[in-house]
Amino acid sequence: MNQTPTWCPGCGTYVVSAAFKEAILDLNLKPKDVVVCYDIGCSGNMVNVLDVCGFETLHGRSIPVACGMKAVRPELTVIAQAGDGGLLNEGLNHFVHAIQRNDPITLIVNNNLVFGLTAGQQSSATPMGAKAHASKGENKVNPLNVVDLAASSGAKFIARVPETDFKLMHDVIKKALKFKGFAVIEIIQPCKIWAKDFPKIIFESVGKPARNQTELIGKHNLAGLLYEGKNV
Ligand SMILES: Cc1ncc(C[n+]2csc(CCOP(=O)(O)OP(=O)(O)O)c2C)c(N)n1
Numbered sequence: 001m002n003q004t005p006t007w008c009p010g011c012g013t014y015v016v017s018a019a020f021k022e023a024i025l026d027l028n029l030k031p032k033d034v035v036v037c038y039d040i041g042c043s044g045n046m047v048n049v050l051d052v053c054g055f056e057t058l059h060g061r062s063i064p065v066a067c068g069m070k071a072v073r074p075e076l077t078v079i080a081q082a083g084d085g086g087l088l089n090e091g092l093n094h095f096v097h098a099i100q101r102n103d104p105i106t107l108i109v110n111n112n113l114v115f116g117l118t119a120g121q122q123s124s125a126t127p128m129g130a131k132a133h134a135s136k137g138e139n140k141v142n143p144l145n146v147v148d149l150a151a152s153s154g155a156k157f158i159a160r161v162p163e164t165d166f167k168l169m170h171d172v173i174k175k176a177l178k179f180k181g182f183a184v185i186e187i188i189q190p191c192k193i194w195a196k197d198f199p200k201i202i203f204e205s206v207g208k209p210a211r212n213q214t215e216l217i218g219k220h221n222l223a224g225l226l227y228e229g230k231n232v
């Protein structure tokens with residue numbers, strides 16, 4: 001594809017799309033055998049730069065479209081992409097139910113902590129105490145956490161990756177694409193425009209994955225491959 005991306009300078013989605021491309025190349029997957037179902041949003045615009053099959057879905061609906069695609073074409077490698085808004089607001093039910101069924105797809109969450117494309121409104125991932133662009137005051141509610149929800153729903157593969165760690169991102173995407181159940185990768189990539197004044201997150205790398213998912217709940221600074229169940 002020869003489209004020039006329109007993301008802002010420094011946007012984490014540049015890094016994610018590069019890691020994604022490298023992972024697909026490393027695995028020798030042919031573009032015709034890989035389908036990404038995109039959400040609507042800044043990061044959903046990866047549809048313009050990733051040279052694999054793409055399906056731009058409705059906001060919050062990339063997971064059900066991806067699950068349907070995998071059900072009818074099980075030989076394909078199927079990925080759902082979602083922003084924090086699409087995942088935790090409009091489409092939250094799909095996230096929990098796909099984990100419950102262990103649908104064999106990979107979910108990549110581009111968590112920029114706001115509704116980015118529509119100019120920085122507060123999403124369910126916006127940190128408590130942060131003031132989003134369109135809000136009158138600070139956020140007074142506890143954010144929903146992707147890893148907490150994945151862990152408590154019983155996801156078999158869970159990773160959290162800071163946008164600054166290209167190697168981890170690349171390695172985890174490769175592993176997830178080979179995983180036979182529902183794999184969740186959350187990329188933390190605070191929006192460079194609308195979340196630039198939010199508190200900085202200091203990550204702590206995990207040495208090895210947890211023995212069970214519940215150990216992860218409430219540990220919001222952990223980064224790495226956090227849980228990996230049996231690949232059956
Ligand atoms: C059902 C529905 N609600 C709202 C919108 C408007 N809308 C389009 S993109 C967007 C923000 C997306 O935020 P997020 O999912 O976090 O992705 P980001 O742009 O931050 O990458 C919104 C609210 C829509 N298209 N459809």
Ligand code: SF4
Binds near residue numbers: 006011112191
């Ligand atoms: S608004 Fe934020 S998320 Fe959207 S392209 Fe710019 S930096 Fe990236």
Ligand SMILES: [Mg+2]
Binds near residue numbers: 110114
């Ligand atoms: Mg967002």
